[in-house]
Amino acid sequence: xxxxxxxxxxxxxxxxxxxxxxSTVIHVRVxxxxxxxxxxxxxxxxxxxxxxxxxxIEHLGVAYRGYLELDPVTLEPSAKIAxxxxxxxxxxxxxPVPMMMGRTEKxxxxxxxxxxxxxxxxxxxxKSKQEHLVHGSKARYYYQCSQPTQGIDIRLGKxxxxxxxxxxxxxxxxxxxxxxxxxxxxxxxxLILPExxxxxxxxxxxxxxxxxxxxxxxxxxxxxxxFPPQKNAAALSEDELKKKWMKILKAANPxxxxxxxxxxxxxxxxxxxxxxxxxxxxxxxxxKTRKAEPKDLYQLRMYWDGLVLEGIQPTRGILLTNxxxxxxxxxxxxxNTLPAPNFPDGRPSAPYNFSLATxxxxxxx
Numbered sequence: 001x002x003x004x005x006x007x008x009x010x011x012x013x014x015x016x017x018x019x020x021x022x023s024t025v026i027h028v029r030v031x032x033x034x035x036x037x038x039x040x041x042x043x044x045x046x047x048x049x050x051x052x053x054x055x056x057i058e059h060l061g062v063a064y065r066g067y068l069e070l071d072p073v074t075l076e077p078s079a080k081i082a083x084x085x086x087x088x089x090x091x092x093x094x095x096p097v098p099m100m101m102g103r104t105e106k107x108x109x110x111x112x113x114x115x116x117x118x119x120x121x122x123x124x125x126x127k128s129k130q131e132h133l134v135h136g137s138k139a140r141y142y143y144q145c146s147q148p149t150q151g152i153d154i155r156l157g158k159x160x161x162x163x164x165x166x167x168x169x170x171x172x173x174x175x176x177x178x179x180x181x182x183x184x185x186x187x188x189x190x191l192i193l194p195e196x197x198x199x200x201x202x203x204x205x206x207x208x209x210x211x212x213x214x215x216x217x218x219x220x221x222x223x224x225x226x227f228p229p230q231k232n233a234a235a236l237s238e239d240e241l242k243k244k245w246m247k248i249l250k251a252a253n254p255x256x257x258x259x260x261x262x263x264x265x266x267x268x269x270x271x272x273x274x275x276x277x278x279x280x281x282x283x284x285x286x287x288k289t290r291k292a293e294p295k296d297l298y299q300l301r302m303y304w305d306g307l308v309l310e311g312i313q314p315t316r317g318i319l320l321t322n323x324x325x326x327x328x329x330x331x332x333x334x335x336n337t338l339p340a341p342n343f344p345d346g347r348p349s350a351p352y353n354f355s356l357a358t359x360x361x362x363x364x365x
Contacts, residue, residue: 040141040148049085057083058134058141061095066158068094078158090135097121097153097190098129098143100289100322101237107223111216112197120224122152122189124233128291128323143188147180150187151229154210157195162210165191169221170228183231191224237289242272244364245287245320249275256281264306271303282307283316292321292328292356297335300354308341308349317354320364324356332356 009025036045038055046052060081061068067079081092102123108115125145133139142163143149151166162168166184167177169191193201201216210217242260249258256277263270273285284307286300300317307314319332332354340349 038141050088053083053085053090054134054137055140057090057092058095058139060092061134062142062153062163063160064092064158065094065096065160066155068092093135095133095139095142097188098126098133098139099123099188099190100126100129101240105227109219109223111201111219116194116196118220118223119192120152120189120227121192122187122227122229124237124289125186125188126290126322145185147182147185150180150184152189152191154191154193156193156201166229168210168212169224178229181231184229184233186232186234187229189229191220193220234289238287241287241289241359241364245285245362246273248363249273253277262307264303264310269302269306271307280313280315282312282314283318284314286317286319288319288321290322292319292324294328294331296321297328297331297354301335301352304352304354305341308343311343311345313343313350315350315353317352318357319354320357320359320362322359324358329356 011025032047035049035052038052038059039046060083064079064081068077068081070077077094082089083092084090099121100123102121105120105122107118107120109118110116125143127145130143130145131138133143141149149164151164152169153160154162154165166180170178172178201210201214201220246258246260249256253275256275258273258275260270260273262274271284272287275281275283275285284300284303286296286303288296296319300319304314304317335354336352338352340352342348
């Protein structure tokens with residue numbers, strides 16, 4: 001690299017920057033073979049710079065999200081990054097871990113003769129956020145609900161120095177690294193460490209990875225041993241969501257019978273939550289941690305039909321979810337116009353009464 005000091009920076013021809021009068025410009029020309037390393041291995045070899053730019057924006061948005069996030073006091077980011085193709089320039093947004101049902105652990109570890117605060121946030125991959133993570137488009141490299149991307153990010157100060165850390169952090173009882181497995185695909189998290197003096201928590205190649213030869217990392221990871229990654233995190237989170245919703249219902253109406261023990265059909269399919277109360281109240285709920293899908297409404301309809309065929313009249317069927325589209329709302333409207341089954345004795349049952357609600361609306365967040 002050649003470094004030049006100049007009164008006025010002579011920008012390379014065709015280089016379109018977002019800001020006037022930059023103080024430092026680093027200009028590197030690379031062959032297309034190097035640019036293609038932005039892609040995940042196995043993808044077809046691209047030569048379209050506009051598409052490759054989105055891969056680069058994703059990498060930069062993850063690695064430098066601490067700099068790109070708005071400061072809570074100044075409401076300004078610590079840095080701005082733009083990626084330009086021709087005359088088209090896009091700012092890099094901060095890309096957070098797409099997480100739901102997150103838990104925060106506040107820890108302290110002794111490093112370099114001082115007590116250092118550590119924040120560990122862990123939860124379940126939010127697939128609806130993942131679909132719109134990079135300028136409204138889905139993430140292509142990180143957080144893919146796959147073995148290569150499962151695990152946590154490690155952030156040192158404002159820089160993410162490692163992603164998808166699993167066996168690097170946690171070990172089995174025999175001391176061997178925790179093996180990647182599909183049961184961990186929904187597990188995500190972030191370990192946040194403050195800026196530390198040089199030499200404490202050493203990194204590789206100027207913060208592009210952790211140096212496992214540094215014993216300080218063992219101290220940090222030992223603190224995380226009490227919080228092993230959850231297997232099948234999405235399923236467990238739905239169970240927690242049901243329990244929380246049942247507590248909310250019971251607190252609002254203590255006299256109601258709120259249960260998750262009602263089964264329908266010969267298969268014994270269990271309704272997520274049933275709220276039985278006075279005046280024939282028999283509300284049924286289907287709960288999902290993710291954004292609603294059409295099949296979730298049909299699951300709710302299956303509960304309703306199964307109850308009617310046993311002589312029980314539901315009063316409301318509510319799909320409680322992380323979010324839903326306008327098209328799904330239209331689907332609810334159409335479902336409510338369809339004929340409901342008759343009771344076993346041939347009497348007509350009440351019309352369907354399905355609706356949608358979000359976690360936020362019901363104070364489940």
